[in-house]
Amino acid sequence: MAVDRTMAKERAEVVETGEARPLYLRIRDQISGAIAAGRLPKDALLLEGHVAGIFSSTRTPVRQAFALLETEGAIRRFDGRGFVVGRGRGAPLRIALTSDMFGDGEEAQPLRKAPAWETIYEALEREMVHLSVFGRHRINEVELARAKGVGRQVARDALTRLENLGIVEKDERMRWTVVPLDEGRMRDLHDIRVALEPVALRQAYPFMPEQERTAMTARLRRALAGYPDLSLEEMDGMETDLHITLLGHCPNREILIALRRARFMLNVSKHIMGVSHVMPKDEPFIAEHLTVFAALEVGDVEGAAEALRHHIAVSLPKVIGRVAEFRATHRPEVPGYVMAAG
Structure with a gap:
């Protein structure tokens, strides 16, 4: 039953590859094996995009694999982008990652066939997304x-x-x-999210791996302490953690399908903010995400659902404001x- 409850994205990966095990776990195992065998040396720098390219994967399962490896102590963050192998405080070792490093003595095989699109x-x-703002x-x-x-x-x-x-x-x-993308459509999409994401959270809760949730919480705390010195990739990753990965454990596929179009608003924020990479004066959502995770940590599912509903509701004026500014400038x-x- 656990496999049947995996994230929506992983379901698609499983169907495509015929593998019964989620992609992010297979990537985690490949990296873990490479570290244990010494093919990935201590302090080697790991970047999502590079690793995703080696395994013909998208970045999302790589990000999930990194989160698990970090929780296990196999890799660590540093004052920069990406992760480094092992514990300690050594400077990142910027080496060229090759597929044979991950392949147990031979070239690593892609874990999925990457669609050409x-x-x-x-x-x-x-x-x-940029064009949609202008009609x-x-x-x-x-x-x-x-x-x-x-x-x-x-x-x-x-x-x-x-x-x-x-x-x-x-x-x-x-x-x-x-x-x-006008204000009316933004309000309509937010109404869908306000109504359905709390329901998805309630249904997903029994199937959320504790280790995954813990890693997400730790990432949020580090981001809150370091704000605004964060990359767009990190900001987008935290949004993906809660609104896509965690809610993706919801067993109701129809809810996930209904939410897919409404999550277009996450893409809007990512691409509009990405034009200038000027962080808002007040951090936009990290503390609100932490409120959701804190409630989940103590089993207060209803409190978490209400915190999520509030978070989505108060985000609407922020997104409308960003889009209006983008349109004007x-x-x-x-x-x-x-x-x-x-």
């Missing part, structure tokens, strides 16, 4: 494929992923369009594959 997705998502635009699928240097099917798969998140849609003539860079809707 992933190669263009992150940049495409950022472009589409509806039409996307030429053929020109998108040409601009990104991929086949048309790859471009279509990336757009379909964006469609699942409500960032793009097809109009009445089956043409791809960017869905406009920036002009969209319109790629050649995008044109005015009409």
Whole structure:
């Protein structure tokens, strides 16, 4: 039953690869084995993106694997980006990570087959979110494929992923369009999150691994102490921890599907804040997340659900303000594959 209750993202990974074990655990085991065998030397620097590339993974399961390894004492944080191998206070050893370091004497095999659309997705998502703030635009699928240097099917798969998140849609003539993001839509999406995320938390609680939750709490405490000296990657990681990874233990798949489009607002915050990387004067959510985790720690599920509801509710004016400021101070860079809707 435990496998059946894994996170929504991991379910997709399991279906795709045919593996019964969550991807982040397999990555954790590979790294742990490499450290124990000495293939990853003490103080070696580990970065999410580099490790994800070696295993043909996205960053999310790598981030989860790092969190477990940190809790186990196999890796540690330092005053910089990423983790270093082992305990102590040695300076990071910046070496080139190679696949044979993770492969028990031979080149490590990718733990999943990376979909081709992933190669263009992150940049495409950022472009589409920025354009959504300025109204509806039409996307030429053929020109998108040409601009990104991929086949048309790859471009279509990336757009379909964006469609699942409500960032793009097809109009009445089956043409791809960017869905406009105005204040009304932001309020509608927040209403969905306020209503459903507390329900998902209540249902997910019995299936949350304690070790995972502890690692997330520790990450929040370090971030609160170090704010505002945080990277966008760290900020996005903490949002992912609570709103996607932890709630992903909810066994009600229909709730998770309904929340998928509403979580578009997390992408908005990430990409809008990412334009300038100017942190708000007051930390935006870390203390509120800690309130949720503190209640979970003592088994107060209803208190945690109410804290989560409050956190989402009070975040709406902040997001609306960021989007309004972005709209007033920036002009969209319109790629050649995008044109005015009409």
